[in-house]
Amino acid sequence: MRTNLPVNTQRLWDDVMALAEITDPAAPYTRRAFTARFLEGRAFLAKRFAAAGLAVRIDPAGNLIGRRPGRAPGKGVIMIGSHSDTVPGGGRFDGVAGVVAALEVARALDEQGLALDHDLEVVDCLAEEANVYGVSCVGSRGLTGRLTPEMLAYTEPGGETVAQALSRMGGDPVRIAEARRDDIAAFLELHIEQGRVLESAAIDVGVVRSIVGILRIELLVEGRADHAGTTPMPLRSDALVGAAEAILAVRKQAEALAGEDAGYFAATIGVIEVAPNAANVVPATARLVIDARAERRETMQRFASWTEGELPRIVAQARSRLTQISILSDSSLAAADPRLCAIITEAASSLGLSSREMASGAGHDAAMLSRIAPMAMIFTPCREGRSHCAEEWAEPEQISAGAAVMFESVLRIDRAPTEA
């Protein structure tokens, strides 16, 4: 890994660590969207944005934006950033690394006297994580015109609406339509990988070619509740045995699809609920939730077809019945812009850093932004793939390598010939 990078590793690291200090002390690292603690973090960031010479504003969707005007306003905006909110008991890097890396890019450009043709905007998108209001990616939805009146009316358990919370954050729900952007020439987001692909292959940065679509499927397996003592084995219809067959079949099918050269695929059964769940009763029902993630729509469709076509037969062979297959949610996949991916790969190479293209198995603000602008993401390694927990960790050099790749990428995007 190179040490003479075009960004200031220490300065970047200090800002990440300073934000980490702004946490619910009882549950580090917690800075939930829409809380007073979150506003404290925002105040810190706004000060740092301003100190970097950026023109700071909050847009109607509650995004904190620091703007560095370009020499050729008509060329549009290169927007870079991520989010500064956390899950409860989350980590110091998820989101924050991307916001601070973007800020560091702006600072490094200034320090090196580099003017851009494009306007550069550093963004801290509001409320990316799932939250008590029931809508995630609030800010990035706003940027794409996808924060609907229905969503603005969602309430948290205390009764506050998203619209009210947005106002508290400095946004303006009445003028939400004005948050929609049509001037973004490129959107780049740096994020820790939240997986172990880069770490295990000792690769400096991941070039995200797509953000997976996520299909959640609920399965209901039915058997018959019988006395566990008095019902001979051949007379049983055990829902848990049927569920076990389904779990193993889904695993096998996921491994098969992941092993094909058909893009990233993963499927997980993370939820199981059995009734009556008593030691002396043969299970009557088992509810399972499949979380399937695919980089290609076609792969996901094959998995969904397999689930509908094959799973009922597999469960039936175990003498129980798959009586319901319900789609709980189905989020579209988001493709990165191939030109931007190529630029990022070249930028890494020019810095002597290793890279590989990969899919993002998790959702990000960048997935939203892909609806209105060419998008790409830069992944940086994190220790053991841990994320959404206090143990989440990345080395200063790992983040600054990603920031350096973003710096180089921004320069190359700015200089690239405009597409027809």
Add this chain to the structure above:
Amino acid sequence: MRTNLPVNTQRLWDDVMALAEITDPAAPYTRRAFTARFLEGRAFLAKRFAAAGLAVRIDPAGNLIGRRPGRAPGKGVIMIGSHSDTVPGGGRFDGVAGVVAALEVARALDEQGLALDHDLEVVDCLAEEANVYGVSCVGSRGLTGRLTPEMLAYTEPGGETVAQALSRMGGDPVRIAEARRDDIAAFLELHIEQGRVLESAAIDVGVVRSIVGILRIELLVEGRADHAGTTPMPLRSDALVGAAEAILAVRKQAEALAGEDAGYFAATIGVIEVAPNAANVVPATARLVIDARAERRETMQRFASWTEGELPRIVAQARSRLTQISILSDSSLAAADPRLCAIITEAASSLGLSSREMASGAGHDAAMLSRIAPMAMIFTPCREGRSHCAEEWAEPEQISAGAAVMFESVLRIDRAPTEA
């Protein structure tokens, strides 16, 4: 099925139905041990016992006993009966059928002018079902000297001890040792099968040759909590996949052991708890509880050895680890007296009723009594094997057939030559 049985089908049925009326109206059929409703049921039974000419008493262990003295007191007591408490939302027959059938046997003997050499005691054993005090088979434990000072000190959530509750039922915890019996020549219990063996083979009565031992084993499968999106399939250690392999392996092993000519065997995994049990996280741990029931100690030992020897390897092949195998409980099996079983079989045959020997997969007061006396049980069919629920059902003729077999068996036991 014969219709001219030596017992009164209607009278027997009327008493079963009358007891069923004594229920928590909100949750038929509920008459929990130690409650006011239970005492109401007991008052009804005591009146019926007395009306049948029995000398009624409550022993120190809280058992309701109706005694019919024999002509040859030295020969000991033939004790017949079951229990009148229910599970919450239970049925009308579990326990009750056996108490009322025993009462009907005493009535029929009187009506037919049949004196016995043995004393005959009709018993309603206290608190057979699992209850909030944490000790089941309270009365039958007392009859065998197995109601320990520790058990008498158990408390229900409200703080009342078993000893206090026993006193409320008319028992006497201070004189509990006097409840222990050494004068029982034979104990017979009639009970609904709570399974579908008799019904599916259209057999009138089951002759229980043994009551299974029950081994409860807790398994802990450990994997690693990873992001369900960002962790490629080959990098996962999924505790639920390991658990699914264990569930199927236990099922297969149970079927193999049940299929051998080595007595009744069944094993069930009725409990599964997965953590964190979230759709987007690869399961980190899965807790399973195996309920294994065997008629022969040797079969149970083979199952336990297989669990310790083979399951860890099977789970490990699924890339997770079986880190704990704990025995939660281990109740001994109880063998019926072969001579009593032969008598019951002959009694059924003499009445023109079909019978088969079988194991009881559930526990009963008779299992306790086997520690101090020759014991046997008579099973009667019940619809679809349903039990511990409001749908529990048996036809009047099915119960009275069992009662008639008990009547005939009591006569034969009374006349049989005493063993050396």
